[in-house]
Each structure stands twice: as C-alpha cells, then as structure tokens.
Amino acid sequence: MGKINEKVYKVLCEVYAAEIGAVGIYMDQHTKCADMGYQKLADMLKNDAIDEMKHAEALAERILMLGSTVKYQKHIVPEEKQNDIVTMLKLNINIEIEAIERLNSGITICFHEKDHGSRMLLEEILKSEEKHLSELQTKVNNTEKFGNQYIVTHLM
Template identity: 80%
Template sequence: MGSVNEKVYKMLCEVYTAEIGAIGIYMDQHTKCEDLGLNKLAEMLKKDAIDEMKHAEMLAGRILFLGEIVKNQKHALPEEKQFDIVKMLKLNRDIEVEAIARLNEGITICFNEKDHGSRMLLEEILKSEEEHLSNLQTMVNNIEKYGDQYIVLHLM
C-alpha cells in the first residue's frame, strides 16, 4: 500500500507476533496447571491467554484498517517439559516486562509518526500488560516468601 508508516507497521506486526507467542505459552501452562490440580492458577493463566488473544485481535484489526496485511512471523513457543510453577511464573513475568518495554517503544514511535489511533490502542494494551505483570510479581514474591503454603492456599 505504501500509505501506512513503515515504522508503525513493522512495530505493530512485532507486537502482534509477541502476543501470539504469549497466547500459546499461557494456554500450555493453563492446561498443565489444570492437570496438576492448580485450578485457580490454571484459570488465571487461561484468562491471561484470552486477554493476549484479544490484544492480538485488536492489533490485527488495526493493521488491516491501515491497509496492510498481518505478517505471521516466528514467535515464542511453550517449553514442553516445563512443569515448575515458579519457573512458569518467572517466565511470564519476563514476557510481560518485555511486552511493556515493546509497547512503550511502540507508543513513542506512534507519537513521533503522528499515528495516534495506533498509539491509543497500544496504550490500552499496555495497561492490561502492566496489570498482568503486577499480579505475576505478587505471586512470585508470595511463593518465595511463603512457599508451598501459598501455592496450596491461593493457587489450587
């Protein structure tokens, strides 16, 4: 098309790709946690996966609105043999930290390129990712502080 800003388009596709990766990782963890009887944690992971799916859907819609195609690129994949809850939560925390950095960078690009529709979309997604990060950090801190007792009381 050529009418859409190339920097904005490239960045929207990168954010989209990261969301697709997060969906797969969170769904994989959701099913594993459900199988382990960690039902509260499984539900949270399922909700997070659905949130990421909504983000990907909004991003795809924005890319199409701008007259471009959604590029499917290589994305992060779940670790098949990963069943350690603390490692899962720390991985997710890292995913969210990276997402927040990517979104903040994207917001700056959109602002500089005067694409405020895309900027507002990224700001909406950013708030959701910050909420995910806050919840994950609280869980990791509590597991480190209280160990299995926290897992039994709050995640099963």
C-alpha cells in the same frame, strides 16, 4: 485509508507476533497447571491467554484498517517439559517485561509518526500488560515468602 506508515506497521506486527506467542505459552501453562491440580493458577493463565488473544485481534484489526495485512513472524513457543510453577511464573514475568518495553517503544514511534490511533491501542494493551506483570510478581513473591501454604491456598 492511505498507505500504512512502515515504522508503525513494523511495530504493530512485532507486538502482534509477541501476543500470539504469549497466547500459546499461557494456554500451554494453563493446561499443565490444571492437570497438576493448580486450578486457580490455571484459571488465571487462561484469562491472561484470552487477554493476549484479544490484544492480537485488536492489532490485526488495526493493521487491516490501516490498509495492510498482518505480517506473520516467528514468535516464542512453549517449552514441552516445563512443569515447575515458579519457573513458569518467572518466565511470564520476563514475557510481560519484554512486552512492556516493546509497547513503550512502539508508543513513542507511533507518537513521532503522528499515528495516535495506533498509539492509543498500544497504550490500552500496555495497561493490561502492566496489570499482568503486577499479578505475576505478587504470585512469585508470595510463593517464595510463604511457600506451600500460599500455593495450597491461592493457586490450587
């Protein structure tokens, strides 16, 4: 294709960097939760990490298809000492909220720049992130409402 639109390129690279950061955090949490015996939660986090990895892959493929290269940027990294599951889930809620805001902004930019292929890709990722957010909020709300009973039944 021709020269990539700089505004769209910036959006795609920013979303890519955020997705890579989320992969690392969710995989770190997955292994910690599995080690602490929270297998159901660990499985959910692993699946979320895989979803984020697929998002990153699709973004990289789109950038390459548009004739550019992935620009690597600083991304968030896991906290080594993080072991409280509610704290983990609340961090993930914030990650997903930021992702949704970034994607909505990016979708608007792609629309205005008439790059509807990139817009559609971001819309697909947005739907996935909204689903992750809803699942995380439900887990935090139920953990706060029902405590250890919910944790034992639904997260272990």
